[in-house]
Each structure stands twice: as C-alpha cells, then as structure tokens.
Amino acid sequence: MITLYGFSYSNYYNIVKHVLLHKGLPFEEVEQFGADDAYLRISPLGKVPAMTTEHGECMSESTVCCDYLEDAYPFNSPLYPADDYDRAKVRQVIKVSELYLELAARRLIPFSISKAPVPPALAQEVTDVLTKGVAALNSLAEFDPYVMGNKLTLADIYLRYVLGVVALAGALLERDFVAEIEGVEAWQAMMADTEIARKVDADRDANGPAFFAYIKERYGI
Template sequence: MLKLYGFDVSNYYNMLKLAMALKGIDYKSITTYPNQTPEYLAICPTGKVPALLTEQGVLIETNVIMEYLDENYAGTQLYPQDAYSKARVKELVKMIELYIELPARRCHTEAFWGVPVHDTTKKEVKRALLNGMQSIARVASFSPYLAGKEFSAADIFFLYSADLASSVATKLFGIDLLAEAPGAKALMDKLNALPEVKLIAQQRREATPAFNEYLSKAFSKN
C-alpha cells in the first residue's frame, strides 16, 4: 500500500490528497511535519513533506508525485494524453508554483502567525503576486477550468496555492488577488464545491490546532 507522509494543513500535501481521492487510490496517511531527524531523512532526503512511499521506493516533489499517480492509476485524469495539451497543463502548474505559491510563502509567517516579515520582502512579494496572477490570466482559459473544458492537475495546484496567496494579498496588502484573473473566482467556487475538497477542508480545520502548537514550539526555538 502507498504511504503518504505529510500533514493536513500543508497545501502541497492536500494537493496529493485530492488527487488520490479523485482517482480512488487507497493509501496510508502518516502524519509528519518537516523535520531533519535521521529516521525521516532516511525516507525523504530533504526532510520536507509530502513524500510518497511506493513499492519501488520513495518519491518527493508534489508535481512529480502527481504525474506518477496519473500514469499508474485509473480514475480522474489529471493530465491530457496529447503532448501539447499535457505540456500546457505542466506549464500552468509550474507558473502557479513559481509565481503564486512560492512568493506568497515568503509572507506566510506574518499573514497567518503574526511573525513579522521585512518591509522589503513584503514589497517584493506584493509585486510578484500581482505579476504572477496577471501572467496566469494571460495563459489560462478559465473555461471553466484553468486549462480548458477538462479538470486537470493545474486546477489542483491553483486551488491550494491561490487560496493561501489570496489570503496573504488581502491581509498584508489589501488586494483582491483573484480579481487580477477574470474567471478565477468562479473556478475557485467550483472547485471548493467538490465533496472531496470539502472533506479535505474539514480535515485541515481539525488539524490546525496541533499544527499551531507545533509551530509555536518551532518559533520559540528560534
């Protein structure tokens, strides 16, 4: 049986949970926070999450794992079959990660846990998020899904990246980030209405107190 290492508040972990739910994949969830213990480093060389243990070995990096799942399991198709359409979905996934998720992550500590971020960093993040969402608006179709008529991995990445980035943009900059991409709000509403997404959101809420306790201890050591 597949084993998925991570925790229910992690957006990357939840991306894989949704992919596996939509594909009907049976797996064992092993709650794991990022750590550098010898035991976990023997499983995941970076100490980060998520990590997927397969019969052949361990895979890391969410986009890599998602492609593996799509190629090896039935259920909802996450990537198109033809080369060009598949490349376009991968292009959107990469853009979301580089220009939405990663910039926003630089301000997570202040937006979500009240740990201040330098003003210069915030200025850089604000500019990056606006540019990133505007770039995605020029590439994505939102008709109704990010890459067109069919649901894809790009929608999963958008769902769990744009929600956090939008919160950062609202809390720190007073910006409605989704408004920068016409169709983005409608897509988010459509995705959030999925029963699998609702269940993951509930599990995330239930796991938040334990995660906050973990963070409190981590911050106190710094």
C-alpha cells in the same frame, strides 16, 4: 499500498492527497510535522509531502508525486489531456502557479503566523512577483469552466491549493491578488463543491490546532 506523509494543514500535502482521492487509489496517511532523521530518509529535504509506493522507494516534491500517480495509474480519472501540446500547457500553468504565485506568497507565511510586520523591501519583492504571476495566469488560464477548458486537469487541483497561500499573502499586503484572476470566483466555488474538496478542507481545518501547537513548540510563536 501508498503511504502519504505530512500533515493536512499543508497545501502541498493536500494537492497530492486530492489527486489520490480523485484517482480512487487506496492510501494511508502518516502525520509528520518537522524533519527528524527517520523522515529525512523518506523526504531528503525534510519537506512535506512525501510518499512511499508499492516499490518501497520514497518520493517527494508534490508535482513529482502527482506526475508519478498519473503515469502509474493513467486510467484512473486522468488529470492530463491526451495531446502532448495540451499536456505541456497544463504543466505550464502548474509551473507558473508554483514559481510565481506559491513560492512568492509562501515567503510571508512566517509573518502571518508571528504577526510580525512584513519588512517593506520583502513586501515589494513579493508584490512584484505575484503581480507577474497573476498576469501570466490571466494570459494562460481559461476558467471555462476549468483552468484549461472543459476538463478538470492537474492544473485545477494544483492552483486550488496554491491560492490559499496567495490569499494569505494578499491579506498581509492589503491587496486581493486572488480577485485579480479573471474568472476565479466561479471556478473556486465549483472546485470547492465536490466531496473530495470538502473532505480535504475539513481535514485541513481539523489539523489546524495540531499544526499551530507544533509551530508553538518548535518556534515559540
């Protein structure tokens, strides 16, 4: 049985959870906020999510976990195309989403929580990266109706949970980066309108109070 460690307010956690649900794999969730010594043995950098498999070994990094699930369970509702080139294009969108959207936007999460003003130099750095990330996505993604064409792939699931953080950063920067992605609105509505997305979102919302209580206790904000 697969065990997924982390917390439902985490967008990265929800990427892996969505994939597990999509593939119909049995798994249990173990809530983990912060990194104590026991968790560091499961997730070496203390990051959420982490996963243990039937091999007993721990695994972290959301894309690694998702790729493992795809490789280990290729016949359970595949999330990559069969063709090598098409697979690479899916991975390209995921990589762009991770490096030039999520990681840039994530830098503003502490300011969203603390309500402290974003230093102008940081606001500019994040704006510059997000501008490039959105432009790259606009040149790579199809949204017809899915990110890479007529089939749902891991790029759809990954991007869905990245855009929540981009929206949060956009609110602080007073610029709607998500709306600058061509075709995103109809796609977001379609992606939200599934039983799995509804469950993941409901679990996320329910976990909000516990997450903010943890942040308050840990950081005093």
